[in-house]
Amino acid sequence: xxxxxxxxxxxxxxxxxxLHDNVTGHPLLHSRLTGLALAGGVLGELMLAERVAxxxxxxxxxxxxxxxxxxxxxxxxxxxxxVIAEPHHPVGTWLLFFARTIYADVAARMIAAKLLKPPVxxxxxxxxxxxxxxxxxxxxxxRLNLTIQRRKPPVERDCVLLGLLDAAGCAQRVLSEHDPxxxxxxxxxxxxxxxxxxxxxxxxxxxAVISRx
Amino acid sequence: MSLTQQRPSAVTAALAEDRLGVPxxxxxxxxxxxxxxxxxxxVPTAYTVTGVIGVPFAFLMLGAVFALxxxxxxxxxxxxxxxxxxxxxxxxxxxxTQGVATAWVAxxxxxxxxxxxxxxxxxxxxxxxVDWFGASPPWWVIALVAWALTGVLGLLRxxxxxxxxxxxxxxxxAIVLLFDLGDLTxxxxxxxxxxxxxxxxxxxxxxxxxxxxxxxxxxxIESSVVFAEESKDRHRTVPIATYLGIAIIAVxxxxxxxxxxxxxxxxxxxxAASDQGTELIFNQAALxxxxxxxxxxSVLFVTSSIACMIAFHNTTARYIFALGRENVLxxxxxxxxxxxxxxxxxxxxxxxxxxxxxxxYAFSGLDPVTKMFFIFGTFGGLGLLTLLTVTSxxxxxFFSRDPRGETTWRTRIAPALAILALCVIIGLTLVNFDxxxxxxxxxxxxxxxxxxxxxAIVLGxxxxxxxxxxRPEVYANIGLGAQAVNGSxx
Numbered sequence: 001x002x003x004x005x006x007x008x009x010x011x012x013x014x015x016x017x018x019l020h021d022n023v024t025g026h027p028l029l030h031s032r033l034t035g036l037a038l039a040g041g042v043l044g045e046l047m048l049a050e051r052v053a054x055x056x057x058x059x060x061x062x063x064x065x066x067x068x069x070x071x072x073x074x075x076x077x078x079x080x081x082x083v084i085a086e087p088h089h090p091v092g093t094w095l096l097f098f099a100r101t102i103y104a105d106v107a108a109r110m111i112a113a114k115l116l117k118p119p120v121x122x123x124x125x126x127x128x129x130x131x132x133x134x135x136x137x138x139x140x141x142x143r144l145n146l147t148i149q150r151r152k153p154p155v156e157r158d159c160v161l162l163g164l165l166d167a168a169g170c171a172q173r174v175l176s177e178h179d180p181x182x183x184x185x186x187x188x189x190x191x192x193x194x195x196x197x198x199x200x201x202x203x204x205x206x207x208a209v210i211s212r213x
Numbered sequence: 214m215s216l217t218q219q220r221p222s223a224v225t226a227a228l229a230e231d232r233l234g235v236p237x238x239x240x241x242x243x244x245x246x247x248x249x250x251x252x253x254x255x256v257p258t259a260y261t262v263t264g265v266i267g268v269p270f271a272f273l274m275l276g277a278v279f280a281l282x283x284x285x286x287x288x289x290x291x292x293x294x295x296x297x298x299x300x301x302x303x304x305x306x307x308x309x310t311q312g313v314a315t316a317w318v319a320x321x322x323x324x325x326x327x328x329x330x331x332x333x334x335x336x337x338x339x340x341x342x343v344d345w346f347g348a349s350p351p352w353w354v355i356a357l358v359a360w361a362l363t364g365v366l367g368l369l370r371x372x373x374x375x376x377x378x379x380x381x382x383x384x385x386x387a388i389v390l391l392f393d394l395g396d397l398t399x400x401x402x403x404x405x406x407x408x409x410x411x412x413x414x415x416x417x418x419x420x421x422x423x424x425x426x427x428x429x430x431x432x433x434i435e436s437s438v439v440f441a442e443e444s445k446d447r448h449r450t451v452p453i454a455t456y457l458g459i460a461i462i463a464v465x466x467x468x469x470x471x472x473x474x475x476x477x478x479x480x481x482x483x484x485a486a487s488d489q490g491t492e493l494i495f496n497q498a499a500l501x502x503x504x505x506x507x508x509x510x511s512v513l514f515v516t517s518s519i520a521c522m523i524a525f526h527n528t529t530a531r532y533i534f535a536l537g538r539e540n541v542l543x544x545x546x547x548x549x550x551x552x553x554x555x556x557x558x559x560x561x562x563x564x565x566x567x568x569x570x571x572x573x574y575a576f577s578g579l580d581p582v583t584k585m586f587f588i589f590g591t592f593g594g595l596g597l598l599t600l601l602t603v604t605s606x607x608x609x610x611f612f613s614r615d616p617r618g619e620t621t622w623r624t625r626i627a628p629a630l631a632i633l634a635l636c637v638i639i640g641l642t643l644v645n646f647d648x649x650x651x652x653x654x655x656x657x658x659x660x661x662x663x664x665x666x667x668x669a670i671v672l673g674x675x676x677x678x679x680x681x682x683x684r685p686e687v688y689a690n691i692g693l694g695a696q697a698v699n700g701s702x703x
Contacts, residue, residue: 028551030551030553030554169551170551206534210695
């Protein structure tokens with residue numbers, strides 16, 4: 001696995017951009033599902049950076065930390081800190097746990113990194129934080145659309161992005177051309193842990209849809 | 214998913230914060246059962262159609278049967294977690310093919326229960342509209358308004374908010390009790406009679422029809438176990454909520470059904486119910502307590518019916534979604550609406566079916582209450598009885614392989630007694646199905662409707678076999694619900 005760093009533009013930032021309008025920053029996906037997708041994104045980011053891994057011997061598979069140190073970046077450090085403190089939870093539990101707060105955390109991080117403009121108030125209604133630069137915001141989705149168009153398997157990180165987008169049930173809505181077989185082929189090339197993470201995100205999304213609340 | 218760890222955990226504590234306790238689950242399940250709708254809609258209709266005085270006893274008796282059933286049911290819920298409980302249990306207990314057949318029956322039964330509600334909303338709203346505006350549109354116009362509302366809210370995934378639901382439910386129960394009190398203070402000349410509570414008043418010709426209606430009144434209570442994963446304590450919260458829900462419903466319905474007979478006397482109730490229909494209890498209330506109270510009751514009757522419609526619409530849509538995720542239904546049904554997180558295809562399917570049924574009844578001029586609400590209700594009730602029986606059998610088979618530390622009472626005796634009682638009730642219902650439909654005893658129709666369930670079971674079994682041979686990977690996941698996409702073979 002190519003060692004990637006945790007600096008920006010990160011997988012989570014890309015996912016945030018894909019799940020929001022490039023110009024206005026309006027969400028394209030229900031907030032609850034966005035939370036689950038972003039939680040999957042932050043865990044995926046840590047997996048790609050080889051900071052966490054899955055223990056396949058345990059049933060259900062448990063998430064554990066393989067490194068003590070994240071980058072200087074506070075959000076991933078906080079997430080890794082939680083995993084280090086309680087190494088006995090399965091991925092599904094972590095997704096639910098991080099989904100509660102991650103949406104606001106990611107938005108705050110991206111505002112701090114000047115990827116998003118701070119939210120403004122218009123006539124009592126809080127507007128969502130809009131992307132600082134439309135092109136930066138549009139790039140992740142354009143990248144995905146290009147790979148699909150060319151039928152060329154995307155790089156590993158974009159495979160995760162595509163998988164999570166599909167797991168959240170948003171692929172149909174945002175991709176210019178959604179081919180479930182291409183998504184399946186792209187995610188099938190990923191390491192086991194990332195495939196399980198994507199599948200668990202899809203399970204969590206399904207449960208959220210069925211749940212009465 | 215194990216959230217119960219021995220040592221205190223920040224993660225467990227944080228997730229536990231928004232878990233459901235006993236009161237929330239009781240509220241959810243009773244509101245799906247819609248007390249005022251049953252007391253004002255189902256009970257008088259049962260008196261009218263069946264002519265059976267023993268409806269109050271039927272509620273108590275079925276409450277006992279449901280409680281007996283619940284013993285095995287909640288025990289199973291501790292070991293099998295799934296949002297579409299019935300077919301998941303059948304899949305785990307009897308096998309995946311049988312699970313598919315059960316899913317088919319469940320879909321049919323819930324659809325019937327939901328669609329039938331479009332028949333009652335007209336008569337619920339009509340008196341109010343006449344009262345306020347002096348005129349009322351035909352029932353199907355009102356039904357279409359309710360249909361549109363349900364369809365839109367279903368797509369927006371607006372479950373009636375928990376707080377609003379609680380307020381509505383508490384007011385409903387309060388008004389039902391108030392009406393009962395009004396009835397009790399206006400005793401018929403012949404004095405108070407407890408005939409409705411005697412078994413003799415129930416076990417007369419027509420008993421089966423009365424039982425099927427009463428079963429439909431309990432529909433919704435079985436949904437308690439789908440909250441297992443979201444409850445504070447799976448081992449305690451769900452069983453307590455289930456038994457409490459059954460007890461509240463059985464006692465409230467029985468008492469109210471009996472109270473309706475007090476002012477008229479047992480001899481006069483069938484005639485009064487036939488003459489006044491769903492307006493019976495409101496007319497009684499207007500007489501005893503004044504028109505203001507009666508009007509509040511009528512408004513709550515409408516809101517109760519709509520809340521019930523939305524609840525059943527969403528239950529059915531989610532059921533379809535779970536089956537779509539498993540690929541038992543085409544995978545398009547497993548799709549979500551990105552913006553609202555609603556199970557979009559299932560919801561749309563429900564809405565389309567609703568329109569068809571309303572249109573058919575509007576054009577054919579059939580009576581919406583006795584021919585639509587009542588027939589769909591009893592048809593759904595019959596399906597529910599079948600599901601309960603299959604589930605009880607599944608419980609016994611499931612635990613016969615491995616008792617998992619559960620007692621014999623929970624895993625064998627109670628489910629066996631429940632099966633016995635349920636089979637008797639199904640038998641009685643089938644014998645009286647002509648009464649339900651209001652047709653001649655030798656009419657072919659009385660066999661066609663129950664036959665639909667037989668067809669569904671056969672088709673389900675065939676489809677299960679087909680899946681097994683052509684798509685074994687789908688077959689392996691049957692009964693897993695949302696978990697199915699995780700795949701057991703991946």
